[in-house]
Amino acid sequence: xxxxxxxxxxxxxxxxxxxxxxxxxxxxxxxxxxxxxxxxxxxxxxxxxxxxxxxxxxxxxxxxxxxxxxxxxxxxxxxxxxxxxxxxxxxxxxxxxxxxxxxxxxxxxxxxxxxxxxxxxxxxxxxxxxxxxxxxxxxxxxxxxxxxxxxxxxxxxxxxxxxxxxxxxxxxxxxxxxxxxxxxxxxxxxxxxxxxxxxxxxxxxxxxx
Amino acid sequence: xxxxxxxxxxxxxxxxxxxxxxxxxxxxxxxxxxxxxxxxxxxxxxxxxxxxxxxxxxxxxxxxxxxxxxxxxxxxxxxxxxxxxxxxxxxxxxxxxxxxxxxxxxxxxxxxxxxxxxxxxxxxxxxxxxxx
Numbered sequence: 001x002x003x004x005x006x007x008x009x010x011x012x013x014x015x016x017x018x019x020x021x022x023x024x025x026x027x028x029x030x031x032x033x034x035x036x037x038x039x040x041x042x043x044x045x046x047x048x049x050x051x052x053x054x055x056x057x058x059x060x061x062x063x064x065x066x067x068x069x070x071x072x073x074x075x076x077x078x079x080x081x082x083x084x085x086x087x088x089x090x091x092x093x094x095x096x097x098x099x100x101x102x103x104x105x106x107x108x109x110x111x112x113x114x115x116x117x118x119x120x121x122x123x124x125x126x127x128x129x130x131x132x133x134x135x136x137x138x139x140x141x142x143x144x145x146x147x148x149x150x151x152x153x154x155x156x157x158x159x160x161x162x163x164x165x166x167x168x169x170x171x172x173x174x175x176x177x178x179x180x181x182x183x184x185x186x187x188x189x190x191x192x193x194x195x196x197x198x199x200x201x202x203x204x205x206x207x208x209x
Numbered sequence: 210x211x212x213x214x215x216x217x218x219x220x221x222x223x224x225x226x227x228x229x230x231x232x233x234x235x236x237x238x239x240x241x242x243x244x245x246x247x248x249x250x251x252x253x254x255x256x257x258x259x260x261x262x263x264x265x266x267x268x269x270x271x272x273x274x275x276x277x278x279x280x281x282x283x284x285x286x287x288x289x290x291x292x293x294x295x296x297x298x299x300x301x302x303x304x305x306x307x308x309x310x311x312x313x314x315x316x317x318x319x320x321x322x323x324x325x326x327x328x329x330x331x332x333x334x335x336x337x338x339x340x341x
Contacts, residue, residue, distance in 0.1 A: 024216040029285045092254035095226035
């Protein structure tokens, strides 16, 4: 503040800067509020998706245990090695206020017994059942992954925006206001000095006359 | 970089996600991969389920008139937490989702309603920040 020249020009410039900072603060606050809406909506969806995915995974592991019991561990492992491990995932993006969040779309996770790739002559139907359950779980996990990645990206942006809003609210705008106050007081002081100087000069002239 | 330049940079980045050009619902439904290109060059994809939901809500004659994405405009003049939906067809769609009476080509909605709207149409709506 000591470096600021107490002039009317500086005062005008500072008032413009306050107006810009205030506009920035208002807009970033709106952005922060919108990000909070997005974040809580995603959290709600993650909660639902997690419950669904965990239920499906537990059903899948139950089916796998049955498969181990019926077919035997070695045969099940062998069949799993023979199975095709390809999954077509279509990755695109969507924007949430400048944040690029992924959108994943999976084409047909559930396959027929023939499409899975293992021999259907040497395996039991319980393996098909377990595979089907895991395929269902995989679909839910892909959806969960999309949501979790979105939440992570939004949380990161929210943190950044919050930091900027706080910097404007607690540091930049108060500092600018304090400088404006200092200049205004200094200008008033100078005006008072001038006034009393003029009065003194007038008194001297009157005394001489 | 001075604080003013940083603020200006932040403000310029606020609407960078907006599309260069919006597309009609009819074109989006026809497209195999419905999307728009944002001002920063990135791609914003629409979910087909949402497009189908919008198509169900409107008569076929309005599909051409509805421009996507629908903008949820935050105008500083309206005050904190108030957003505006502009356009006849856009107002029609949003008022149906929010079960709110929408007359004319402008509808004011508030933060809880924005949350409901975004929940129903996450890819076919976008935020738009107006400096006032």
